[in-house]
Amino acid sequence: MDMKEVEQKWRTKWDEIGASKFHKENIDKKHYVLEMFSYPSGAKLHLGHWFNYGPTDSYARFKKMQGYEVFQPMGFDAFGLPAENYAIKTGVHPWDSTEKNIATMEGQLKRMDAMFDWSNEIKTCTPEYYKWTQWLFIQLYKHKLAYRKEALVNWCPSCETVLANEQVVDNKCERCHTPVIRQNMTQWFLKITDYADELLDGLDTIDWPEKTKLMQKNWIGRSYGAEADFVVDNAEKDVIRVYTTRCDTIFGVNYVVLAPEHPLVKKITTPDRMADVEAYIEYASKASDIDRLSTTREKTGCFTGAYAIAPLSGRRIPVYTADYVLFSYGTGAVMAVTAHDERDYEFAKVHDLPITQVIRAKEGETVLPYLDDGVLMNSGEFDGLYGEEARDAIASALEREGKGHKKTNYRLRDWSVSRQRYWGAPIPMIHCPKCGTNPVPEKDLPVTLPYDVEFKPTGKSPLASHEGYMNCKCPVCGGDAKRDPDTLDTFVCSSWYYLRYPDANNDKQPWDIDYINKMLPVDTYVGGAEHACMHLLYARFITKALRDMGYVNFDEPFKRLVHQGVILGTDGMRMSKSRGNVISPDEYVQQYGADAFRLYLMFCFSYTEGGPWSETGIKSIAKFMDRIEALVRKVNDMPVEDKAYATGSAEKELDYARNYAIKNLTRDLEAFSFNTAVARLMEYVNALQKYDGNENKNVPFLKDCISDLIKLIAPCTPAFSEELWEITGHNTSVFEERYPLVNEKALVKDEVEYAVQVNSKIKAKVMIAKELDNAAIQEYVCQQEEIKPFLVGKSVKKCIIVPGRLVNLIVG
RNA sequence: GCCGCUGUGGUGGAAUUGGCAGACGCGCGGGACUCAAAAUCCCGUGUUGGUGACAACGUGUGGGUUCGACUCCCACCAGCGGCACCA
Numbered sequence: 066m067d068m069k070e071v072e073q074k075w076r077t078k079w080d081e082i083g084a085s086k087f088h089k090e091n092i093d094k095k096h097y098v099l100e101m102f103s104y105p106s107g108a109k110l111h112l113g114h115w116f117n118y119g120p121t122d123s124y125a126r127f128k129k130m131q132g133y134e135v136f137q138p139m140g141f142d143a144f145g146l147p148a149e150n151y152a153i154k155t156g157v158h159p160w161d162s163t164e165k166n167i168a169t170m171e172g173q174l175k176r177m178d179a180m181f182d183w184s185n186e187i188k189t190c191t192p193e194y195y196k197w198t199q200w201l202f203i204q205l206y207k208h209k210l211a212y213r214k215e216a217l218v219n220w221c222p223s224c225e226t227v228l229a230n231e232q233v234v235d236n237k238c239e240r241c242h243t244p245v246i247r248q249n250m251t252q253w254f255l256k257i258t259d260y261a262d263e264l265l266d267g268l269d270t271i272d273w274p275e276k277t278k279l280m281q282k283n284w285i286g287r288s289y290g291a292e293a294d295f296v297v298d299n300a301e302k303d304v305i306r307v308y309t310t311r312c313d314t315i316f317g318v319n320y321v322v323l324a325p326e327h328p329l330v331k332k333i334t335t336p337d338r339m340a341d342v343e344a345y346i347e348y349a350s351k352a353s354d355i356d357r358l359s360t361t362r363e364k365t366g367c368f369t370g371a372y373a374i375a376p377l378s379g380r381r382i383p384v385y386t387a388d389y390v391l392f393s394y395g396t397g398a399v400m401a402v403t404a405h406d407e408r409d410y411e412f413a414k415v416h417d418l419p420i421t422q423v424i425r426a427k428e429g430e431t432v433l434p435y436l437d438d439g440v441l442m443n444s445g446e447f448d449g450l451y452g453e454e455a456r457d458a459i460a461s462a463l464e465r466e467g468k469g470h471k472k473t474n475y476r477l478r479d480w481s482v483s484r485q486r487y488w489g490a491p492i493p494m495i496h497c498p499k500c501g502t503n504p505v506p507e508k509d510l511p512v513t514l515p516y517d518v519e520f521k522p523t524g525k526s527p528l529a530s531h532e533g534y535m536n537c538k539c540p541v542c543g544g545d546a547k548r549d550p551d552t553l554d555t556f557v558c559s560s561w562y563y564l565r566y567p568d569a570n571n572d573k574q575p576w577d578i579d580y581i582n583k584m585l586p587v588d589t590y591v592g593g594a595e596h597a598c599m600h601l602l603y604a605r606f607i608t609k610a611l612r613d614m615g616y617v618n619f620d621e622p623f624k625r626l627v628h629q630g631v632i633l634g635t636d637g638m639r640m641s642k643s644r645g646n647v648i649s650p651d652e653y654v655q656q657y658g659a660d661a662f663r664l665y666l667m668f669c670f671s672y673t674e675g676g677p678w679s680e681t682g683i684k685s686i687a688k689f690m691d692r693i694e695a696l697v698r699k700v701n702d703m704p705v706e707d708k709a710y711a712t713g714s715a716e717k718e719l720d721y722a723r724n725y726a727i728k729n730l731t732r733d734l735e736a737f738s739f740n741t742a743v744a745r746l747m748e749y750v751n752a753l754q755k756y757d758g759n760e761n762k763n764v765p766f767l768k769d770c771i772s773d774l775i776k777l778i779a780p781c782t783p784a785f786s787e788e789l790w791e792i793t794g795h796n797t798s799v800f801e802e803r804y805p806l807v808n809e810k811a812l813v814k815d816e817v818e819y820a821v822q823v824n825s826k827i828k829a830k831v832m833i834a835k836e837l838d839n840a841a842i843q844e845y846v847c848q849q850e851e852i853k854p855f856l857v858g859k860s861v862k863k864c865i866i867v868p869g870r871l872v873n874l875i876v877g
Numbered sequence: 878g879c880c881g882c883u884g885u886g887g888u889g890g891a892a893u894u895g896g897c898a899g900a901c902g903c904g905c906g907g908g909a910c911u912c913a914a915a916a917u918c919c920c921g922u923g924u925u926g927g928u929g930a931c932a933a934c935g936u937g938u939g940g941g942u943u944c945g946a947c948u949c950c951c952a953c954c955a956g957c958g959g960c961a962c963c964a
Contacts, residue, residue: 230961362878485962594881597959599964639958674890679888681902740890741892870893870896874944
């Protein structure tokens with residue numbers, strides 16, 4: 066079969082009949098299949114796209130054949146850093162390069178023969194889309210979920226620009242190799258932390274990979290502890306508030322540590338220590354959070370000269386600043402318990418600080434640092450209390466004295482969404498010297514991203530230099546005002562796109578609420594595991610926030626989630642241009658056709674694991690399809706005579722093979738276990754060929770089995786199967802057919818093979834009739850010639866029977 | 878470093894979730910067809926020992942639980958994904 070021609074033929078036909086269209090009248094049977102949309106940075110579709118979209122489309126087609134009304138849209142996550150960097154390097158405007166890339170990728174996606182409903186396509190960089198991204202931001206602002214605060218950014222002093230983490234290599238600017246510093250900048254934040262508890266608890270309600278749920282759980286990082294106040298021994302009596310999960314150790318506090326960015330550091334530092342402290346802050350600004358949290362890194366720090374009074378014990382202890390404390394977590398200050406915390410213990414050794422034991426093991430020796438729960442000592446009235454009981458008592462005491470209280474804390478931080486870049490959705494906010502900061506009125510949306518902008522780094526956001534963009538009228542007083550010069554993080558665009566797809570052409574509102582409530586949640590969402598903690602968490606947060614605002618009525622955006630694995634280069638390394646190990650799918654598609662290529666991707670990798678690319682075997686997949694075609698044509702040409710055909714054991718065997726295939730394909734496709742699904746297809750084809758070798762064939766039965774074969778493989782090789790369906794005399798699409806249903810009766814065997822073990826070693830395989838009970842099985846097995854020798858002079862002490870599988874005789 | 882995952886023949890990968898390890902392919906070996914080759918078809922193929930029936934060993938390493946462990950537990954090694962401005 067000339068697959069290129071066949072694929073083109075069916076592509077045209079599918080377009081004519083609107084085969085990929087979603088029919089709203091069948092919404093009660095909807096199944097929303099979504100693949101993570103493409104990022105058009107490279108000019109072309111890569112292997113990863115094929116691996117994500119090809120097999121998932123087969124899943125979508127499988128659902129369609131099960132009678133679901135499938136909605137499978139596609140679009141482009143088109144804003145982002147790479148297009149801007151490309152523009153800075155080459156001078157090609159991000160609009161132009163992005164449009165061109167999208168056009169190329171659309172063409173390639175269409176050749177994939179997936180059932181994408183292109184009438185609902187989305188491109189996040191179009192005003193029609195980002196108008197609603199801006200609308201979303203304003204709703205969040207109005208509901209107090211967007212606010213501004215200072216936050217650290219990577220700053221290259223030489224390029225005078227903010228750098229993405231990706232642009233920082235070894236703490237240096239990737240462009241000019243100047244050491245990068247962390248600098249404070251006022252930024253917009255979204256209050257994802259308001260939803261921390263619900264984001265945790267909601268994990269129990271969704272069908273996601275356990276590992277992804279676990280990663281999100283750890284990312285949110287809920288911990289139960291207490292805040293406690295340490296009063297600085299200075300004129301102002303400044304208060305250092307610390308967060309601790311171990312308030313039971315509070316009598317063992319030997320010093321207090323402030324993060325170098327903590328505003329109190331400079332305030333309380335004594336004049337004689339100021340030079341050292343400033344030098345230390347400078348030093349700390351050069352390290353990344355990952356470096357700072359490394360447990361193997363040397364614990365550095367600097368004494369501020371100040372002392373504070375510990376609550377409850379009243380002890381006077383020194384105040385340090387050290388970069389192993391992060392300003393962004395907890396209160397940005399910790400109490401250091403040198404005897405019961407590893408980092409503090411290490412720090413105390415280096416800085417020659419005392420170590421005060423306040424906990425001992427319940428039994429056995431106590432080795433410092435002792436980290437587990439234990440019995441309190443040297444803790445005044447609390448001596449003798451243990452673990453949680455001690456923490457409760459101490460937290461209550463803190464509260465009584467007005468020096469602290471219990472506190473639940475999260476590792477999760479609010480989501481920083483301001484970007485000092487050009488290629489993103491403009492932040493729809495206006496800064497007025499008189500009225501402060503206010504949102505753009507919704508009737509004035511979108512705030513259009515101007516084309517004629519100097520996007521090369523100048524020390525400010527690119528939009529800040531565009532007078533025509535920046536100058537505007539205050540929506541409150543009508544006076545002269547300025548726009549916010551920043552754009553939104555692209556994760557904001559992708560945090561709600563699944564809501565836009567079903568109603569993508571609505572120009573009155575982001576979506577029709579009634580309609581979207583019927584179309585969502587997404588039934589099956591497929592994309593890479595690298596998004597576990599960011600995109601997937603942001604999307605959940607936005608859904609919950611919109612629900613609370615009344616724009617949707619469901620709690621979770623993605624009912625079921627599947628991650629495809631990563632296909633690596635032939636060298637086992639991640640594909641990248643710099644490594645030169647990038648495999649292009651195009652040549653394979655050219656040579657073998659999209660169907661064979663898709664089938665190969667399904668068969669030769671574990672879908673959720675991926676693995677190194679190898680083209681060995683792609684030929685055999687093409688051959689497998691040839692075998693099917695030959696078989697289908699041969700059986701199709703067999704005349705049906707007017708006679709009674711055989712219905713003996715050969716027919717029973719083939720019917721078993723057919724139903725075995727139906728049962729397993731149905732299960733495996735549902736489970737995204739595509740490689741085993743294809744293996745079962747191969748077994749079925751082998752069984753058909755074996756039966757075809759018989760002299761006396763039941764031709765009508767064989768034709769029926771072939772018909773099922775075409776339906777079974779149809780989701781995997783769509784054009785090929787349509788062609789076979791036509792060859793076998795049909796003038797309708799095979800995707801209008803129902804996926805074959807299993808006949809369980811055909812799978813019942815009179816006898817089952819059991820493995821027989823003696824003392825857990827396999828000694829024989831025995832056919833055992835289905836109706837035997839356990840006692841009869843044991844008796845039957847013991848009579849077998851292969852087993853008898855093992856029983857001579859011994860008795861069976863125990864007999865373990867696993868129904869349908871195994872008998873284990875324990876003898877002695 | 879921290880969080881999460883993975884490790885099975887020469888090779889890609891299976892294994893009903895604690896029950897016959899290696900399904901289905903690739904590769905390799907042998908054979909049929911052919912003047913020959915390609916294509917196709919048939920047989921074999923974890924390792925070691927044995928002519929052989931068979932035996933021993935075998936799922937990254939070391940230990941443990943169990944009648945029974947690729948699967949569960951503990952410790953370690955290697956690789957991969959993420960670590961909040963790549964998306």
